[in-house]
Amino acid sequence: MDRWDGIEEVVGVADAGSFAGAARALGMSTSHVSRAVARLEERLQTPLFYRTTRTVTLTDLGRNLVEQFRRIIQDREEALAWASGEGEPEGEIRISCSTALGERFINPILVDYAKRFPKVGVTLDLSNRVVDLIAEGYDLAIRTGQRTDGRLGGVMLTSRRLLLVASPRYLARRGAPATIDELKGHDCLIGSAQTWHFQRDGGEVTLRPAGRWRCNSGQAVLAAAMADMGVCQLPEFYVSPHLGRELKELLPAHRAPDEPIWAVYPQRRHLAPKVRHLVAALEQQMNARG
Numbered sequence: 001m002d003r004w005d006g007i008e009e010v011v012g013v014a015d016a017g018s019f020a021g022a023a024r025a026l027g028m029s030t031s032h033v034s035r036a037v038a039r040l041e042e043r044l045q046t047p048l049f050y051r052t053t054r055t056v057t058l059t060d061l062g063r064n065l066v067e068q069f070r071r072i073i074q075d076r077e078e079a080l081a082w083a084s085g086e087g088e089p090e091g092e093i094r095i096s097c098s099t100a101l102g103e104r105f106i107n108p109i110l111v112d113y114a115k116r117f118p119k120v121g122v123t124l125d126l127s128n129r130v131v132d133l134i135a136e137g138y139d140l141a142i143r144t145g146q147r148t149d150g151r152l153g154g155v156m157l158t159s160r161r162l163l164l165v166a167s168p169r170y171l172a173r174r175g176a177p178a179t180i181d182e183l184k185g186h187d188c189l190i191g192s193a194q195t196w197h198f199q200r201d202g203g204e205v206t207l208r209p210a211g212r213w214r215c216n217s218g219q220a221v222l223a224a225a226m227a228d229m230g231v232c233q234l235p236e237f238y239v240s241p242h243l244g245r246e247l248k249e250l251l252p253a254h255r256a257p258d259e260p261i262w263a264v265y266p267q268r269r270h271l272a273p274k275v276r277h278l279v280a281a282l283e284q285q286m287n288a289r290g
Contacts, residue, residue: 006040
């Protein structure tokens with residue numbers, strides 16, 4: 001028996017809610033669909049559906065497996081399309097990105113991409129949580145910093161600059177730090193990054209800031225800094241509109257090296273057209289904006 005025998009029938013039953021409906025959608029007989037599902041359940045030694053005379057619903061295992069089966073079917077079709085030269089992107093693509101970077105830069109690019117390729121369904125998950133692309137079924141993630149997961153391929157899209165800033169009123173009250181070490185005596189406003197980065201004597205220095213105010217939103221950290229609450233380190237796009245009167249850059253001679261921004265994806269022998277075209281669009285447009 002083919003190791004993949006029955007997966008299309010399982011997905012068909014899950015989508016249609018019945019064996020008869022799946023048979024109509026797949027162009028098969030109801031008995032064929034029923035037998036294919038039963039053989040796969042026998043092979044797995046567990047049921048994938050709860051069956052009554054009126055309803056068919058997925059078991060917990062069935063619910064988890066059906067999403068994996070969808071991706072297997074989709075990957076198979078994309079591989080065949082790639083091998084035959086039919087490279088138009090289609091199917092579902094899931095992207096993970098941090099909230100601020102996604103809202104400001106990635107979402108506009110994805111809107112253009114979705115308009116260009118109407119056969120692709122796009123899901124953009126904005127969260128500061130670092131997802132496991134492989135375990136959680138993502139096609140692509142936009143990440144900053146150094147790549148550490150050897151299971152993932154990647155393309156560097158651009159880079160961003162981190163600036164240390166505070167308001168003039170805070171600095172008038174507390175004084176401006178003259179060295180990196182003096183930051184330990186200041187009120188630090190801490191965002192999603194647990195360490196701050198600097199350069200000193202040709203090398204990189206990290207500092208774990210301490211303070212009584214924390215938030216994983218860069219916009220909220222910016223607002224706290226402009227309310228004279230302390231010192232923060234944020235990407236330049238947050239603070240650049242406010243430099244001058246509302247915020248002052250601190251320790252510019254020790255500014256951190258620019259931080260790379262990557263598109264990362266599970267390693268495969270080839271990239272599906274939907275991923276390949278999106279990575280190319282991100283690389284082109286992020287470089288242009290950077």
